[in-house]
Amino acid sequence: MSEKYSFSLTTFSPSGKLVQIEYAIKTVSEGSACLGIKVSAGVVLVAEKHLPALADASSIEKVCTVSPVCGVTFSGLAPDFATLCRKARKQCQVYNTLYGHYPACPAVVRQVSDTMQEYTQSGGVRPFGISCLFAGTGSPGGTGALFQLDPAGSAFEWKATAIGKHSVARQAFLEKRYAQAMSIDDTVSTALLVLKDGFEGQMSARNVEIGIYTTRDNAFRTLTDSETREYIAAI
Amino acid sequence: MAMKGKNCVAIAADTRFGIQAQTVSTKFQKIFELGPRLYIGLAGLATDVQTVSERLKFRVNLYELRENRRVKPKTLLSVVSNLLYERRFGPYFVEPVIAGLDDVTSEPFVASLDLIGCPMVTEDFVVSGTCSEQMYGMCESVWSPDLDPDQLFEAISQALLNAADRDAVSGWGAVVHIIEKDKVTTRTLKARMD
Numbered sequence: 001m002s003e004k005y006s007f008s009l010t011t012f013s014p015s016g017k018l019v020q021i022e023y024a025i026k027t028v029s030e031g032s033a034c035l036g037i038k039v040s041a042g043v044v045l046v047a048e049k050h051l052p053a054l055a056d057a058s059s060i061e062k063v064c065t066v067s068p069v070c071g072v073t074f075s076g077l078a079p080d081f082a083t084l085c086r087k088a089r090k091q092c093q094v095y096n097t098l099y100g101h102y103p104a105c106p107a108v109v110r111q112v113s114d115t116m117q118e119y120t121q122s123g124g125v126r127p128f129g130i131s132c133l134f135a136g137t138g139s140p141g142g143t144g145a146l147f148q149l150d151p152a153g154s155a156f157e158w159k160a161t162a163i164g165k166h167s168v169a170r171q172a173f174l175e176k177r178y179a180q181a182m183s184i185d186d187t188v189s190t191a192l193l194v195l196k197d198g199f200e201g202q203m204s205a206r207n208v209e210i211g212i213y214t215t216r217d218n219a220f221r222t223l224t225d226s227e228t229r230e231y232i233a234a235i
Numbered sequence: 236m237a238m239k240g241k242n243c244v245a246i247a248a249d250t251r252f253g254i255q256a257q258t259v260s261t262k263f264q265k266i267f268e269l270g271p272r273l274y275i276g277l278a279g280l281a282t283d284v285q286t287v288s289e290r291l292k293f294r295v296n297l298y299e300l301r302e303n304r305r306v307k308p309k310t311l312l313s314v315v316s317n318l319l320y321e322r323r324f325g326p327y328f329v330e331p332v333i334a335g336l337d338d339v340t341s342e343p344f345v346a347s348l349d350l351i352g353c354p355m356v357t358e359d360f361v362v363s364g365t366c367s368e369q370m371y372g373m374c375e376s377v378w379s380p381d382l383d384p385d386q387l388f389e390a391i392s393q394a395l396l397n398a399a400d401r402d403a404v405s406g407w408g409a410v411v412h413i414i415e416k417d418k419v420t421t422r423t424l425k426a427r428m429d
Contacts, residue, residue, distance in 0.1 A: 098317050104302075107301065139304065
């Protein structure tokens, strides 16, 4: 693919913008939503899956475990996310082989953001059509961290954020509801409540995925269908 | 060699650089600082001692810039192991020992590796060099758990000097670093210059 073009397809417009990246951000804002909330007890990622009635929900993964201590979710193009996940997983394993422990969230985000930036400045490729939310440990032995990466590769650290459809309204909701000292259970409930605002149809384990990073165990995992059902029922 | 004490570690080396029987220098550095409380000592071929310490410093510097924090002793062990195993079929002729205190918990740590990177973490002491057998004997005799910094200094100095005196190509000067939570004391020992 890159042999045919040695020039970047992402070029500056006269007004100084990288239009391809703007369009990618548009793709993201029309993608199915996800949000993340960071509290002292850990970080919660919640994502909505838009599925047709007959689709098999278990085959579509919106929250991905990048390493035992880091997870990620996205809004935008699912195949782009799958590629990035694969790369991120490999990078985590390389790091683990070299240093004997898995990278903290900032290190993972740095590498993924480098990859995303490459695709905005290389020949014959287009930017990734996703924004992702990373949840993991902020530093070895420290508390959790929540990072957002946009299609340009810029990284932002957040206390709580929503991306994808209805993100503006959900962000405002989060600002009202955010408290640093919530328990993990309360955080999941809050996240689901925020997701419910503007959610199309009924929330169920079929169209919602939850991932949790806990500071105490220093581990990230995605919840099973039954656990998700319990949390949804509780709100 | 390196030894663990109570909330402290010690690392010591002789300072001879020789080409078989000929002593070329009596001030050869074999212990290198990789962090305020983290030291590595390298025994073996002099050129590899220098090259490995330089390449290691390179990797540690990049790590600290990227991670924005000091490297932990255990992580350093992994880095050295990796560096050496990369040259599995044409190795660096060095056998490193690592001594340090964890940057956050200040827990003492000693470890050694063979020339192709096999790591070994111990709870008491590690030795490497031409007189390793003599050093093992001396360490086993003088070391006991929970020595305070002064006692540890005596122990490691006696162990090193007497082991080196029983080896024709070791000795010609010695240096000892005692690493504590708030300071590092470096002393040169008055050794037999033969």
